[in-house]
Amino acid sequence: MTEQSAEFDELDYDVTVVGGGPAGLTAALYATRLGLDTAVVNRGGGRAAMMRDTHNVVGVTEDTTGAEFLQTAQRQVREYGADYRQAFVDDVEPLDDAGSEGAGDDGAGGFRVSVDGDAHTSRRVVLATGFSDERPDPPLPPTGRGLHYCLHCDAYMFVDEPVFVMGTGDSAAYVAMIMLNVTGEVDLLTRGAEPTWSDETAAMLDAHPVDVIDDEIAGMNKDDEGWLESFEFEDGTVREYRGGFPMYGSNYNADLADALELDRNDDGTVAVDDHGRTSVDGVYAVGDLTPGHNQIPVAMGEGAKAGIALHMDLRAFPRSVEEIEAAGPVGTDEVPAISPDLLATAVAHPGHAAGPRAEEASGSDGESETVADD
Missing domain, CATH: 3.50.50.60 (FAD/NAD(P)-binding domain)
Structure with a gap:
């Protein structure tokens, strides 16, 4: 140590x-x-x-x-x-x-x-x-094949594709409106629950082309590769989606x-x-x-x-003036301030100046090779 x-x-x-x-x-x-x-x-x-x-x-x-x-x-x-x-x-x-x-x-x-x-x-x-992440109740597509938790990571995947956002709070409503920056087909799925977003958020949501779907999901369809194709709702409708984002906290x-x-x-x-x-x-x-x-x-x-x-x-170093007054100057037996195990690992590592990579960059006589500019 x-x-x-x-x-x-x-x-x-x-x-x-x-x-x-x-x-x-x-x-x-x-x-x-x-x-x-x-x-x-x-x-x-x-x-x-x-x-x-x-x-x-x-x-x-x-x-x-x-x-x-x-x-x-x-x-x-x-x-x-x-x-x-x-x-x-x-x-x-x-x-x-x-x-x-x-x-x-x-x-x-x-x-x-x-x-x-x-x-x-x-x-x-x-x-x-x-x-x-709080996971919603099934039916759900596989994570990464229609169910996604990171808007900033995965919105790009759904440019100009139909998407859903699940949830009833302000965050869900905001994410639904944010997704309009990349696609014109956005549904907000409350799954039969009462919305809890604020009046201000409701006013904003009413002014954006987001469809709020209140019915619960009854079934799901996937393609041959396991990606979500559509949700079936309890009212009998089927709506196509390529993916979406649950927002339950x-x-x-x-x-x-x-x-x-x-x-x-x-x-x-x-x-x-x-x-x-x-x-x-x-x-x-x-x-x-x-x-x-x-x-x-x-x-x-x-x-x-x-x-x-x-x-x-x-x-350990530099030792402050107060520490020098208390313990004296740094002795040669105190350096380097690294444990023996880490010291040995560092010296043998390819990234070390004297490690295997440095040896490979040298000529057979031990002198460094020089590469001329083109």
């Missing part, structure tokens, strides 16, 4: 990331590459894992499934030296001296992370547990956040600063658990910022 201070000498990890989506894996990648011993504990599943195609991620082709995307990210994190485990985190609790005076110059004494009946200790914890996976007594916003998200720091010292939160657009690139950006913030919070 990195030896920044005596309080942390016996802790198992510098950083534990709870959750293995794009935000959590990016935070782990940055933390590990910046010299912090990192563990990722991922229960599996999640919104990204359900994706049949990946949209809006520069450099990632659309034929990449969410599972493939995440598997690549998991492999990258492990290859840089992080520990990755598929398991469930039962609890996160501050160590006895966490938050107490003298528990460390950075204000947190570390945490005990309980994982499937086992436990380890960690200087910092990153919560990347996301949320679960989300349930935040915030049990650990509540156990740690993190501040939460009115919408249920965990309150964070611009670098993912929460109201409890030493605890970070990133991704769909926090405010903002629920998008992979946004989540990755949040993970990156949290990873850099963790590095800045935990790095």
Whole structure:
């Protein structure tokens, strides 16, 4: 382990990331590459894992499934030296001296992370547990083949195609009106429930060419590839759709956040600063658990910022003037401030300056090859 201070000498990890989506894996990648011993504990599943195609991620082709995307990210994190485990985190609790005076110059004494009946200790914890979409009652098409949860990801798929939006609240009405930007055929399906949108929203909805269908869905038809073709309604009508968006809200996976007594916003998200720091010292939160657009690139950006913030919070050097006065100048035996395991992994990694990739770029006599400009 990195030896920044005596309080942390016996802790198992510098950083534990709870959750293995794009935000959590990016935070782990940055933390590990910046010299912090990192563990990722991922229960599996999640919104990204359900994706049949990946949209809006520069450099990632659309034929990449969410599972493939995440598997690549998991492999990258492990290859840089992080520990990755598929398991469930039962609890996160501050160590006895966490938050107490003298528990460390950075204000947190570390945490005990309980994982499937086992436990380890960690200087910092990153919560990347996301949320679960509220799923409407069947009949429903398959997710990704007519049932979609991300307007910004999937609206492009339905340009000039008939689409539906399910729901009775303001968000459903707004999404239905937003979809008019890409198609002229939009139905809002209340499925027999009474609308709860506001009078202002109702006035807006009346001024937009959106058909509100009150009848419940009685049946569904799909094409040979499993894509939605149409819904059959209880009044006997059949209406064609290529896909649509259920808008019934989300349930935040915030049990650990509540156990740690993190501040939460009115919408249920965990309150964070611009670098993912929460109201409890030493605890970070990133991704769909926090405010903002629920998008992979946004989540990755949040993970990156949290990873850099963790590095800045935990790095041993530079030693401040006060620390120099207390502990003396930095000795040659104290550097580099990286654990032996991460040091060995970094030196052997293809991305290291002296690693296999650098050797392949050199000539047989060890001198670097020079490529002339065309």
